[in-house]
Amino acid sequence: MSxxxxxxxxxxxxxxxxxxxxxxxxxxxxxxxxxxxIFAIGGxxxxxxxxxxxxYVKNPVTKAIVDESLLLLMKAPRSFTREDVVEFHCHGGIxxxxxxxxxxxxxxxxxxxxxxxxxxxxxxxxxDLTQAESINDLVGAKSAQAAQSAIASLRGKLAQSLKYxxxxxxxxxTEIEARIDxxxxxxxxxxxxxxxxxxxxxxxxxxxxxxxxxxxxxRTGLKVAIVGRPNVGKSSLLNAWSRSxxxxxxDLPGTTRDVVDSQLVVGxxxxxxxDTAGIRETEDIVEKIGVERSRRAAQSADLVLMVVxxxxxxxxxxxxxxxxxxxxxxxxxxxxxxxxxxxxxxxTIPLEQDLKNGKIPIVRTAASQQRGIEELENAxxxxxxxxxxxxxxxxxxxxxxxxxxxxxxVQSLANVQVAIADQLPLDFWTIDLRAAISAIGEITGExxxxxxxxxxxxxxxxxx
Numbered sequence: 001m002s003x004x005x006x007x008x009x010x011x012x013x014x015x016x017x018x019x020x021x022x023x024x025x026x027x028x029x030x031x032x033x034x035x036x037x038i039f040a041i042g043g044x045x046x047x048x049x050x051x052x053x054x055x056y057v058k059n060p061v062t063k064a065i066v067d068e069s070l071l072l073l074m075k076a077p078r079s080f081t082r083e084d085v086v087e088f089h090c091h092g093g094i095x096x097x098x099x100x101x102x103x104x105x106x107x108x109x110x111x112x113x114x115x116x117x118x119x120x121x122x123x124x125x126x127x128d129l130t131q132a133e134s135i136n137d138l139v140g141a142k143s144a145q146a147a148q149s150a151i152a153s154l155r156g157k158l159a160q161s162l163k164y165x166x167x168x169x170x171x172x173x174t175e176i177e178a179r180i181d182x183x184x185x186x187x188x189x190x191x192x193x194x195x196x197x198x199x200x201x202x203x204x205x206x207x208x209x210x211x212x213x214x215x216x217x218x219r220t221g222l223k224v225a226i227v228g229r230p231n232v233g234k235s236s237l238l239n240a241w242s243r244s245x246x247x248x249x250x251d252l253p254g255t256t257r258d259v260v261d262s263q264l265v266v267g268x269x270x271x272x273x274x275d276t277a278g279i280r281e282t283e284d285i286v287e288k289i290g291v292e293r294s295r296r297a298a299q300s301a302d303l304v305l306m307v308v309x310x311x312x313x314x315x316x317x318x319x320x321x322x323x324x325x326x327x328x329x330x331x332x333x334x335x336x337x338x339x340x341x342x343x344x345x346x347x348t349i350p351l352e353q354d355l356k357n358g359k360i361p362i363v364r365t366a367a368s369q370q371r372g373i374e375e376l377e378n379a380x381x382x383x384x385x386x387x388x389x390x391x392x393x394x395x396x397x398x399x400x401x402x403x404x405x406x407x408x409x410v411q412s413l414a415n416v417q418v419a420i421a422d423q424l425p426l427d428f429w430t431i432d433l434r435a436a437i438s439a440i441g442e443i444t445g446e447x448x449x450x451x452x453x454x455x456x457x458x459x460x461x462x463x464x
């Protein structure tokens with residue numbers, strides 16, 4: 001990749017007959033020159049930075065009009081990439097934006113690589129690496145809470161905290177190295193101050209590290225599989241929960257033959273709910289395939305919602321199903337409570353110990369009347385909190401790459417504290433302190449390799 005090139009790409013999603021506007025973006029030294037070759041403006045409009053121009057995109061050779069569009073000009077350094085940037089706001093769909101892009105490429109630009117606009121913004125000092133990663137998180141956000149976390153990072157919340165910690169470490173390192181190099185000319189090192197500073201950074205790094213699992217959950221979501229015997233109300237429960245007729249419901253056992261999924265958001269966490277075929281022994285070939293898929297879905301789920309029919313109670317078949325999923329986090333739903341005329345607590349459920357110690361939350365639902373849905377959601381959130389997935393309540397949440405770096409930071413700072421406690425020479429203190437500084441720098445991009453950048457930005461779409 002060369003920063004001297006002018007790059008072009010379609011910056012919006014395109015599909016036939018969908019989207020009223022499509023954007024083609026240029027960035028680089030020749031952006032304006034290319035735009036002036038293919039864009040004809042009318043009247044007395046002036047080519048000035050941060051001005052919107054109206055006109056037509058034309059083929060400079062054939063003079064054929066390709067599209068009627070708006071052009072937005074942003075001169076360096078007042079642009080996202082800190083280079084000259086031009087955007088053509090065309091009619092949406094496929095043909096208009098593709099033809100405009102082709103003209104840009106034919107007149108001196110090259111097709112941008114995945115994430116190259118954001119990469120240029122990073123390399124040109126417009127954003128740091130945490131902000132660049134938050135752009136991709138924002139584009140892929142599956143819930144409002146995930147989007148807010150990404151925006152917080154995009155505004156520099158995470159970077160500010162990390163740069164503060166790195167600055168603290170650098171100050172301590174400077175004081176230690178000054179004593180190593182100029183021992184006779186400086187007062188003795190204040191060991192208590194060094195210990196206090198290192199311990200403070202250590203604690204703050206651990207607080208940020210605690211947001212990693214929460215960040216992963218916000219980005220990828222939770223997969224919940226609804227399992228149980230045929231006709232216990234699994235599909236009705238999914239429909240009530242999603243407030244839709246996502247799954248077919250009948251009184252006939254075995255209606256659901258395949259895994260049906262629905263996307264929900266609970267407590268700000270995106271959840272993929274899988275309604276599975278009723279698990280039972282059957283000679284029906286199609287139903288047998290569905291049952292096998294149900295078992296696989298349960299094993300791949302982050303949490304299992306096991307449904308039991310209150311009108312029948314717990315039977316041997318429920319025990320068999322429970323034994324196949326008991327290695328997963330489970331919420332037990334006693335469904336159809338509206339159809340019984342006795343106290344639900346009188347039902348015999350042979351899981352008393354697990355229920356008493358809170359290992360398995362139990363909820364009572366009447367899917368046909370949409371009762372118990374709120375309790376069900378609270379039980380799922382309870383399981384998440386018990387696993388400490390959402391233990392940290394910070395505005396930002398780090399990703400897995402940042403987590404790996406912060407683990408090295410925490411370990412290095414722990415090593416520094418051991419070296420201080422063991423009264424090792426100052427040289428030993430600096431080894432792990434430099435490692436901590438370097439690891440923080442990898443998160444923000446102050447110290448990062450080209451291969452790491454390639455790995456990060458390859459996950460972006462081309463127009464970003």
